[in-house]
Amino acid sequence: MKSLFKTSKIFSRVLFEANRKMSIVNNPIEISIKSKLEENLRPSYLKIINESYMHNVPKNAETHFKVIVVSDEFKDLPLIKRHRRVNELLKTELQGGVHALSIIAKTPDQWKDETIEPSPNCRGGFGK
Numbered sequence: 001m002k003s004l005f006k007t008s009k010i011f012s013r014v015l016f017e018a019n020r021k022m023s024i025v026n027n028p029i030e031i032s033i034k035s036k037l038e039e040n041l042r043p044s045y046l047k048i049i050n051e052s053y054m055h056n057v058p059k060n061a062e063t064h065f066k067v068i069v070v071s072d073e074f075k076d077l078p079l080i081k082r083h084r085r086v087n088e089l090l091k092t093e094l095q096g097g098v099h100a101l102s103i104i105a106k107t108p109d110q111w112k113d114e115t116i117e118p119s120p121n122c123r124g125g126f127g128k
Contacts, residue, residue, distance in 0.1 A: 001045040029062035029093055036089045037069055044108050045070035051102075051119055064121060069109040079105070 033048055047068040052061040067086065074082045082105035087094065094101060102119060 026060065026063065029097060030065070032093060033065065033067065033090055037067065037086070039084075040089050041069055041071040041073045043069045043071040045111060051100075054119065054121065062098075063097055063099040065098060065100070066104070066116075068104040068116060069105050070108055072108060074105055074107050 027050070030048055030050055034046065036048055037043060037048075045068065049066040049068075050062060051064040051066055052060075055061075055064050069086065073085070075080050077085070083103050086103050086105055087101070090098070090101065104116065106114070
């Protein structure tokens with residue numbers, strides 16, 4: 001029984017690692033966005049939503065994102081400068097495959113119990 005439990009733990013760990021590595025392979029842009037925002041803005045809250053599925057793009061595409069980032073780094077910055085900061089950090093992704101980036105950038109004081117409005121349905125592309 002002890003051997004079975006040990007084998008099960010090892011198997012679970014192998015599956016976890018395989019799944020983690022696959023997510024890096026399957027979501028490289030999302031991983032890059034997360035990494036850059038965490039490293040540079042040290043957010044107290046960060047959510048990255050891949051909204052590509054809402055658009056006329058291939059399955060598993062990484063073209064449309066919404067980022068919600070709450071950071072003290074935004075204190076005393078107007079909204080336009082917050083957006084510019086995020087856009088500058090994600091310049092490579094925006095010059096690459098990212099077609100649309102929706103940004104919600106707030107300070108912790110502004111974020112308290114915030115609800116996010118859903119993004120509108122796609123109204124463009126070839127699927128009109």
